[in-house]
Amino acid sequence: MQIGILGLGKMGSRLMEKLLREGHDVVVWNRSRDVLDQLKIDKGEYIVKGKLKISYSIESLRDMLLKPRVFWLMVPAGEATENVVNEIVNIAEPGDIVIDGGNAHFKDTHRRFDAFIPKGIKFLGIGVSGGVRGLEDGFCLMAGGNKEGYEYICPALDSLVTPEGAHNYFGTGGAGHFVKMVHNGIEYGMMQALGEGFGVLEKSPYSLNLLDVGNIYQRGSIIRSFLLDMAVNAFREDPGFINIEGVISATGEAKWTIEEAHAEHVPVDVIAKSLEFRERSQYDKAVRDSFAAKLVAALRNQFGGHEVKKVESL
16 A cells, blocks of 8 residues: 655654555655655665655655555644645545644544545544554554545554554544543553652662562553553663653643543543643752652653653763
8 A cells, every 4th residue: 555654753754664664655755855865865775666755845745646645644733734734635636535643633633624525535633652662563543534534544554553553443523633632641640650659669768679660560460551661661771760850741632631621521630630740840840850750751751752851960
């Protein structure tokens, strides 16, 4: 199957690599030409075989794609996505499929879904989870939008989720991005719980080895999980987190989850407190220096490749 990928950041580049490994044809575009130039060097074998084509404009990417064309956007949510969608809507044709795989607000996805209907273009919003491990383990793909479009791209989705991931269609409009939004809200709460729990363990009177604690928690316990596995990796690399600051960024999905929950009178105290903790880490030294904040920051780096702020040398 042939897929056009627009945006080669951390996730877009991994989707491209996964599709190529699984035998699909990929056409790519990225706003930065340097990324595309480097790709010619790094992925030359795929280019020679005709499996990978590089485009320096969205219009030329369209011309390289076979009908029905599949445009898969992996660009930051907000203005960047809006600009690319607006360009595609003017050049795509009836029957083409447009996928937003970024972390768009589900209401924006629903609006775009409705806007594409009169043009005969099948729009999908697909939430993508799996982080840096998705390339090897398989991604988790949460789809919403045009069901015919979803069914058409299933061969590519099947490849992206192999061997341990999964994909599912949840409904029209922004359903997929709604599911992904709540996923990220839950993620915030789970990471915060790990940070706080290990923060208590770190202050224990027993001089506990947290790597040993993490390893035992991972074997048969109720709280064993992927995130705990990432915590074990972090302890192995920097046991006391002496080299990092507990400055934790927040993307936006947890905030959106809280807003939707409040609108529907659903209590989300854990998610709300987790987001508040991240916001305080930006300015509150006590929070920033806490073991909990450092572990959450380290977890984000482990599973998502997010940058960790290093302690400045004196």
